[in-house]
Amino acid sequence: MKYIIILFSIILIVFQQQSAYGIKIPISNEFAKSGNGNVIVDDHKSIINVGVGNGINQNDLYKIPPHHQDDIKDSTKKGNFQFNHNQNNINNNNNNKNQQSPQPLTNSRKLKFSNDGKFKIAQFTDIHFGEGEDKSWGVKQDINSTQVMNTILDSEQDVDLILFTGDLITGNNIIDNASIYWIEVISVAKYRGIPWAITFGNHDDLASGQGGSRVDLLSFDIDLGSFSKFGPRNVSGVSNYYLEIFDQNGIDPLSLLWIFDSGDGSCNTKKNKISNQKSFEKCNTYITKNQVDWYKDTLAQYNNENKNSIKWSGSFFHIPLQEYMTVWNNQTCYGWNNDSIACQPENHGLFDQFKLDPTLKLVSVGHNHGNDFCGNLDGIDLCFGRHTGYGGYGTWERGARIFELNYDPNQSTVDYKTWLRFETGEKVENQIKHDPNINNQQSICTN
Numbered sequence: 001m002k003y004i005i006i007l008f009s010i011i012l013i014v015f016q017q018q019s020a021y022g023i024k025i026p027i028s029n030e031f032a033k034s035g036n037g038n039v040i041v042d043d044h045k046s047i048i049n050v051g052v053g054n055g056i057n058q059n060d061l062y063k064i065p066p067h068h069q070d071d072i073k074d075s076t077k078k079g080n081f082q083f084n085h086n087q088n089n090i091n092n093n094n095n096n097k098n099q100q101s102p103q104p105l106t107n108s109r110k111l112k113f114s115n116d117g118k119f120k121i122a123q124f125t126d127i128h129f130g131e132g133e134d135k136s137w138g139v140k141q142d143i144n145s146t147q148v149m150n151t152i153l154d155s156e157q158d159v160d161l162i163l164f165t166g167d168l169i170t171g172n173n174i175i176d177n178a179s180i181y182w183i184e185v186i187s188v189a190k191y192r193g194i195p196w197a198i199t200f201g202n203h204d205d206l207a208s209g210q211g212g213s214r215v216d217l218l219s220f221d222i223d224l225g226s227f228s229k230f231g232p233r234n235v236s237g238v239s240n241y242y243l244e245i246f247d248q249n250g251i252d253p254l255s256l257l258w259i260f261d262s263g264d265g266s267c268n269t270k271k272n273k274i275s276n277q278k279s280f281e282k283c284n285t286y287i288t289k290n291q292v293d294w295y296k297d298t299l300a301q302y303n304n305e306n307k308n309s310i311k312w313s314g315s316f317f318h319i320p321l322q323e324y325m326t327v328w329n330n331q332t333c334y335g336w337n338n339d340s341i342a343c344q345p346e347n348h349g350l351f352d353q354f355k356l357d358p359t360l361k362l363v364s365v366g367h368n369h370g371n372d373f374c375g376n377l378d379g380i381d382l383c384f385g386r387h388t389g390y391g392g393y394g395t396w397e398r399g400a401r402i403f404e405l406n407y408d409p410n411q412s413t414v415d416y417k418t419w420l421r422f423e424t425g426e427k428v429e430n431q432i433k434h435d436p437n438i439n440n441q442q443s444i445c446t447n
């Protein structure tokens, strides 16, 4: 009874504040004591108070992704909508059959090819949540971005991994705790029970509020259940790691995904609440020599320990390599370059190192919202994803790049296909051809 009174008092307060968009309301600790969270709905975004566990404080506020708001509004009318963080799941006591139930993460913490030898990756890039957070257009923009991601995941069945390749948030616009936006972005994966992993872009950690450094955000992401990892401390950046994709039985690793942190360019000495490791924060927007060395050494050691069982590898990060200019200038490419290439201002040889790995067949990045081409240079496909978010510059149609790996056990090979999936649900497999053009070559990375 006490809880019900508190719930209604809060709802009352919420409705009294309807004119303010995106307002965040502290929720009484009383609600958290049950171990599960209780939801209230504000004028635009739902706020959820989660139970204690997995490093989450009982006072923390969360927003429910927009596509679930109607469900929640309904259920608050009837009773409680509960979010049980410990189970990575949401339980709605009201048995609302119409709602799409969020799925628990059921995988065994191993990425695996399916029984028919497939592994599908959706690359979501440059979503830029949190822009104009105190403006109604900012809130709408984030809702739009969530809709894009939902449409893509509704259209693409059986996505095995969502890779967020940077600029998930526009940290420099976020005055509040950036993790609120972070959870909103990754919710599309978490609510559907799809494994996800992230790497950082140049906009992810400029939050003026605390708790928004790269280390904080990556810790938070990992706590939420992602497959992301921390790179070694003595290597530039934070999100440098690899992911293994195993055979259907989870025994032999068949593919590796190399994830790099291409830097943030922010020289701020940001306070780091969680681990106070300022040394992580390097002021670069390129992949440094020590990252290349880390990749080289780690791969050598990996192959040594795994008897070269890898058939195919790819690499994902945010800012394109300089070789993206070379491939566009000199090779036949497929897709658009409406934006020119804002590549990494320094080249410390990652591409040359990739060429020494015969399994490395693909690199895919984000950063340039008007680019979505792929081209092959020296046996490696260099691709742009497709701008996924309504946030960030540009109004090019939003979408995602999809990769489908195929394992052929008879040949003992893995190959892959890629296509674009748009916010309309449209699928584009054959992108427009672009021939090399010696009269119109880009030779310097644009800013």
Ligand SMILES: *[C@@H]1O[C@H](CO)[C@@H](O)[C@H](O)[C@H]1NC(C)=O
Binding pocket: 137, 138, 140, 141, 144, 390
């Ligand atoms: C949201 O998307 C709709 C079209 O789907 C568009 O008309 C509107 O301008 C978008 N709003 C923002 C703030 O981006």
Ligand SMILES: *[C@@H]1O[C@H](CO)[C@@H](O)[C@H](O)[C@H]1NC(C)=O
Binding pocket: 055, 056, 057, 060, 061, 177, 178, 179, 180, 209, 210, 211, 220, 273
């Ligand atoms: C930001 O929110 C996260 C998760 O809700 C929390 O762990 C962190 O302590 C918060 N940071 C600050 C500075 O409030």
Ligand SMILES: *[C@@H]1O[C@H](CO)[C@@H](O)[C@H](O)[C@H]1NC(C)=O
Binding pocket: 232, 234, 235, 290, 291, 293, 294
């Ligand atoms: C980082 O430290 C490890 C372990 O001490 C070492 O093996 C490695 O060479 C170092 N890497 C760099 C780039 O300094």
Ligand SMILES: *[C@@H]1O[C@H](CO)[C@@H](O)[C@H](O)[C@H]1NC(C)=O
Binding pocket: 325, 326, 329, 330, 441, 442, 443
């Ligand atoms: C394109 O190819 C030409 C000829 O191989 C080479 O000289 C030039 O450096 C390439 N362009 C770029 C931007 O690398």
Ligand SMILES: *[C@@H]1O[C@H](CO)[C@@H](O)[C@H](O)[C@H]1NC(C)=O
Binding pocket: 336, 338, 369, 370, 371, 372, 396, 397
């Ligand atoms: C690039 O420009 C062309 C021609 O204006 C347009 O058709 C295409 O959709 C644009 N590309 C992207 C990535 O939106």
Ligand SMILES: *[C@@H]1O[C@H](CO)[C@@H](O)[C@H](O)[C@H]1NC(C)=O
Binding pocket: 407, 408, 409, 410
């Ligand atoms: C592998 O070989 C078996 C037996 O010849 C055949 O039935 C199967 O279709 C082959 N699988 C693939 C992926 O080609």
